[in-house]
Amino acid sequence: MAYRYLFGPVCSRRLGVSLGIDLVPLKTCTFNCIYCECGRTTRLIGERHEYVPTGQVIAEVDEYLARAPDLDYVTFAGSGEPTLHSGIGEIISFIKDRYPRYRVAVLTNGALLGDPDVRAALMRADLVVPSLDAVSEEIFQEINRPCPGITAGEVVEGLTTFAREFTGEIWLEVFIVPGQNDTEEEILRLKSVIAAIGPDHVQVNTLDRPGAEIWVRPASSLALERIASTLGGSTEVIGEACSSQALPQKAAEVTDLLLATIRRRPCTINDLISTLGLRPAEISKCLRVLEAEGRIESVRERRGIFYRAV
Template identity: 75%
Template sequence: MAYRYLFGPVPSRRLGISLGIDLVPHKTCSFNCIYCECGQTTDLTCERREYVPTDRVIAELDDFLATAPDLDYVTFAGSGEPTLHSGIGEIISFIKDRYPRYRVAVLTNSALFTDPDVRAALMRADVVVPSLDAVSEEVFVKINRPSPGITAGQVLEGLLDFAREYTGEVWLEIFIVPGVNDTDKELRLLKDAVIAIEPDRVQVNTLDRPGAEDWVLPASPEAIERIAAMLGGNAGAIGVAYAGRTLPPKTKDIGETILATIRRRPCTPRDLATLLGIRPTEVAKHLRVLEAQGLIEAVEEKRGVFYRPT
């Protein structure tokens, strides 16, 4: 079966070997974050509906998981906001009922947690990774550029409601953009929010690949460590490099895996070699083929040459 809504498995800095599920068209999101490594949002919306056929996603998952692949997580992520899909709860339940050995993770921007249906849909996930980049309205609008009608207060209120109801693990992500949300005032507000939410982990992140806006720069490692220390004992930086196990040789096609990884986030050849645990010369060979096929292109950035999908 050719998979349209699944990608990977790909190595993740946080989730190990992860099979990705993409439930919405490319860059369909309730935010248009200035730092998004997937690029600008092209469909800014908070409308929940069945963007792709739920039964088709379930059929693809059934076909893939029936082979008993070695995975750390099945992850709802991709290049848009997965909670916009009205069938996400049904898909999570299918995985947990039919393939209970697999842990389910959901990455979300937290925008829709004020909706009780969204909160209920995620209750059977093992890990939810919600984002909270700002608490003040001014900074929230500047960094997340939300769909009309979404406010900073609503996002925090929804997150608090979800955290109170949810029995799985909450790994709160805070993305730092220097000059935007790293002021003492905003960091104090974020710390107060962390105390109220009581997440299992706080993951402090910053730009590692080209963002949606060229002027967005990464915070220094020292700044990230300082902010993590200020936020509390369960806060830490998300490492740049993947340090887990590599993909099992029997289940990976290197070219397809490289393309799946690049479709999620732009990568340098060194990133790919580290992520996949293969030699740089092998990565270079496959990049040349993919570039010749017109599937990827190279762009020069501060950290080196990045490859992204065409």
Template identity: 55%
Template sequence: MPSTLTLNNRTGDLSMKQRILFGPFRSRRLGVSLGVDIIPHKTCTFNCVYCECGSTTNLTLERREYVSLKKITEKLEYYLKKNPSLDHITFSGSGEPTLNSKIDQIIGYIRENFPPYQVAVLTNASLLKEKEVRDSLKRAQVVIPSLNAVSPDIFERINRPHPDITSQQVISGLIKFRREYQGKILLEVFIVPGLNDGERELALLRKAIEKIGPDQVQLGTLYRWGTEDWVEEADLEEMERMAAYLKGRVI
């Protein structure tokens, strides 16, 4: 399979394009957070049906310096030298941050030059199978990976991954990362009603979570518009029931 596939699906809000820093915003799990987007708009390893940023237009596994290290550190220095009141600096945005091959150096720059700030990384965990990627996240204090399904059919229907990514690779990468990483892992499970909320899939998720051993499991659902119109918000009572079963909490 080619490492990059160009898609022509619906794209997200234009206001999200071409920015590096966004916020600060108040996060349900990270407090006051400054967002850092180090990937071009909708460049990702997945094309998730629930993504609030719209469809992936560049489905790829290619790691490179998509946005230059110099440009990112200049933006960070300009903003952070003002000593803003922040709980976290969070790598997230409209694509998969671990695709940027300089993410380790960017995290290192923050840790070395602005040590009061905690660094968090949101990732779909698709590249944690690679040791280089796992190593690149070791200096972050918090990593929030996602695992939405275990069975191949449900995994593919929710995440619509690059053809060379499987659910077992994601799980294996998460297990290895947990063994190597000393920081906090908050594992997110995004519930899509009708797909991963059934008894069979939840049982598979529970078994995988036990093998991974995250510090916390967080269940999320759709709060805004997703990429696909048919994706709906899960019932809160059902979410609480599933969270109890997975030994996690609803966010």
């Protein structure tokens, strides 16, 4: 079965084997981050809607989880901001009621956590992974380029309130952009705010594939370790993706899986091998066919050749 709203499972650097749920159209988001691996936001919006049919998402989730797959998480993520979808709480509740064995994670930029309805919708999740890249307003605006009206102060206040109410785990991500938010002053400001929020873990991340703006470059490993040390506590640098065992797949299934992954973010062959658990020869053959058909294109970056959807 080809799914419209599910993708993967992928082997995530943070979450292990994860089935993804994508609730909004491509690049529908509250932010237009300069580093976003999905590219520039095409629909910058702060209003919540039922962007895709809640019932259809639930039907796909039900069909997939009924097979009892071996997963570490069912994760709301994808190519936009999942909390923009007004039915996310209903979908989370369905999973927890019908398939309580599965842990639910939500990856969010945190922009809407000041909204009581959004906080209520996420209460049954097991893990929420919000981001906070800057607390200084100027730096926040430069990096995250939010929907008009969203400020750094509001994001921090929403995160703080959510952390006080939420009974699950919170892993806070800080994405480092050299020359933007890596100064000692900004890191110390972040440290103070993070202490007030009180997340269970803090994860320091940087560019791993092409970002929205071509001039954005990754921070060095040494810089990331220094920042993690300054932030202290349970801060860690996000590591490599886990490795998953190669599973036999039909050719059509491989094509669908590759396209679903590449549509959401550019990938190298090694990315696809590590995240999808497919054999290298299988992936290479499929990529050649897709590129010849004009369905994907390749671009050389510092980390290698990336494939992205056309």
